[in-house]
Amino acid sequence: MxxxxxxxxxxxxxxxxxxxxxxxxxxxxxxxxSGTINNVGWWKDTVFYQIYPRSFMDADGDGIGDLKGITSKLEHFVDAGIGAIWLSPIYASPMVDFGYDISNFREIDPTFGTISDFEALTARAKQLGLKVILDFVPNHSADDHEWFAKSVNRESPYEDYYVWQNGSVREDGTLLPPNNWISVFSGPAWTYNEQRGQWYFHQFAKQQPDLNYRSTGVQEEMKNVLRFWLAKGVDGFRVDAVPHLVEVSDLTDEPISDDVTGINPNDYPYLNHIYTKDQPLTYEIMQSWRTLLDEYADQANSDEKILMTEAYTNLTSTLKYYDVGSHIPFNFKFIMEISSDSTPADFKNTVDSWVNNMPENAVANWVMGNHDRSRTATRFPNRADQMTMLAMILPGVAVTYNGEEIGMTDTWVSWENTQDPQACNTDPTRYEAHTRDPNRSPFQWDTTTSAGFSKNSNTWLPVNPNYITLNLATQKSAATSHYKVYQKLTKLRQSPVLRYGTHDVKDLAGNALSVSRTLEENGKTQRVVLLINFRNAQTTVDLISSQIVGDSETVKFYTTSIGYPVVAEVEIQDKTNVVLPARASIVVTSESGAAQITASIVLAILPLIFKYIVT
Structure with missing residues (x-):
């Protein structure tokens, strides 16, 4: 040697x-x-939670939620089984549209705290294993942004940072906008600026002038915004109002919608927005942002950074975002196309239309509610658990809106107390059809002052009076509750069958819906099955004849909607006659094959082993 x-x-x-x-x-x-993107695909079966910061937790007692409040409650997400939190806008803003009108894309609004508060939040989140996603609002700025002031003055290079156009003048001297385009918030999408002597375009409120993405300067400015927040440790962005980024340059009038019955000519649905949405350049810009995120993660040797996109548009235009780099183009079909009157066939078609049309290897996502739409528990009375179960059992990403885990409902807000500019731009007779305030009310933590949201009894929006009985603390101590159903579902999502299993959706004779997830490996079959009764009366499901489970499978209750008279983990003795009370939903698990065979073999040879040991 x-x-x-x-x-x-x-x-x-x-x-x-x-x-x-x-x-x-x-x-x-x-x-x-060293350059590599780590943990690629971490988001693929994650539960994302949208925090509406104004309404989540108020730490300083001013009646408005803030970053320190969010940080103080981060353990809630761990307890709930959530993997990533997404914060609605927290940037410096005059708050005309509560943060979606941004005066500085790199500063935190004092309402919410400071940059140091944000850094403390992200640091604590990382300690807890939570990802942090920021809202990115690229379509417009506030009209008090420095860029807009310089653009008004025609200062280089800001002169073309916004969409400026000349209008026309009537014989009587009345100034007319460049065309007939209507704002999402109602009324003309053009406002005249006396100082510059031109009209500026705004898809939303007049205080939210649209940025001009035909300007390379604007494109680079917004890339730098992304880089700034990536350096602060965020794990990705939810991109707001993506379809509105670009409009045609020739200012063609938009046609009137096919059916305008009962629609006010000043309201957004009156026109068919074929020239102010879904333009080709929009997709090119999205691709450039995805490239930026990948390059950053690669150079920083960090976990994959993700893009989530908000696009209220048709299915074809939405799915295109997959092709240009959106990891999660939000699927709003259960919000926009499904109601409490929808049938099992409608639900099946909604699932199939998304899954069957998305690109190969893309990941589905399921959004049941958000800050722009009525709460799930209000849209589906007594069926909140059903919708949560559906989002959790279907393959892919599940997105939970602030309060859905406890079944919060809409809060009525009077015209006098209305805050939402989308409603304030109407009138007392029409505001309720436009307001988003009811689904933005403060989170209901417990039975103390303002539902535990704030020590202040005067909150920015009223707390729902039902907080006395509907709150997190009560549900955590109850034997059964929406929250405990939610926890069981997020735990189940960690199982191999929900992470890797195939899916099958069946309309059961128009009475019920089944969603099955199946994983077969090593001679073993595992299933998770969701059954939803759509009737206002009891119905029964034959799991065998419906080919939902096999005859040899052992089937057990896993969790049920509130009020279902069965304890979880109980084996279903008669698989041909599973009873579902009116509007009830259940999740069952089944197993067959190698696991059962192995158990049988072990039981059979135990006496032989014992005999061998003794002798």
Missing amino acids: PKGGAVQKLIMARLIARSLPFLLLHLFLGGRV
Whole structure:
């Protein structure tokens, strides 16, 4: 054997030999061996939770939620089984549209706290294993943004940062806008600026002038905004109002919608928005942002950074965002196309239309509610658990809106107390059809002052009076509750069958819906099955004849909607006659094959093993 210096030489030779491939790779890549995107796909079966910061938790007692409040409640997400939180806008803003009108894209609004507060939030989130997603609002700024002031003054290079156009003048001297385009918030989408002597375009409120993405300067400015927040440790962005980014440059009038019965000519649905939405350049810009995020993650050697996109548009236009880099183009079909009157066939078609049309290897997502639409528990009375179960059992990403985990409902807000500009731009007779305030009311933590949201009894929006009985603390201590159903579902999502299993959706004779997830490996079949009764009366499901489970499978209750008279983990004895009370839903698990066979073999040979040991 080699001795002394010979041993050291041998060890060194082996180290060099082992290192040589990596040294060559380092030279080949120009020294960027460390550059790699880690944890790719972490988001694919994650539960994302949308926080509406104004309404989540108020730490300083001013009646408005803030960052310190969110930080103080981060353990709630761990307890609930949530993997990522997404914050609605927290940037500096005059709050005309409560944060969606941004005066500085790199500052935190004092209402919510400071940059230090945000850094503390992200640091604590990382300690708890939570990802943090920021809302990115690229379509417009506030009209008090520095860029807009300089654009009004025609200062270079800001002159074309916004969409400016000349209008026309009537014989009587009345100024007319460039065309007939209507704002999402009702009324003309153009406002005249006296100082510049031109009209500026705004898809939303007049205080939210649209940025001009035909300007390379604007494109680079917004990329720098993304880089700034990535450096602060965020894990991705939810991109707001994506379809509105670009409009045609020739200002063609938009046609009137096919059916305008009962629609006010000043309201957004009156026109068919074929020239102010879904333009080709929009998709190119999205692709550039995805490239930026990938390059950042690669250079920083960090976990994958993701893009989530909000697009209220048709299915074809929405699915295109997959092709240009959106990891999660929000699926709003259960919000926009499904109601409490929808049938099992409608639900099945909604699921199939998304899954069957998305690109190969894309990941589905299911959004049941958000800050722009009536709460799930209000849209589906006494069926909140059903919708949560559906989002959790279907394959892909589940998105939970602030309060859905406890079944919060809409809060009525009077015209006098209305805050939402979308409603304030109408009148007392029409505001309720436009307001988003009812689904933005403060989170209901417990039975103390303002539902535990704030020590202040005067909150920015009224707390729902039902907080006395509907709140997190009560549900955590109850034997059964919406929250405990939610926890069981998020736990189940960690199982291999929900992470990797196939799916099958069945309309059961128009009475019920089944969603099955199946994983077959090593001779073993595992299933998770969701059954939803759509009737206002009891119905029964034959799991065997419906080909939902096999005859040899052991089927057990896993969790049920509130009020279902069965304890979880109980085995279903008669699989041909599973009873579902009116509007009830249940999740069952089943197993067959190798696991059962193995158990039988073990039981059979135990006596032989015992005999062998004894003898």
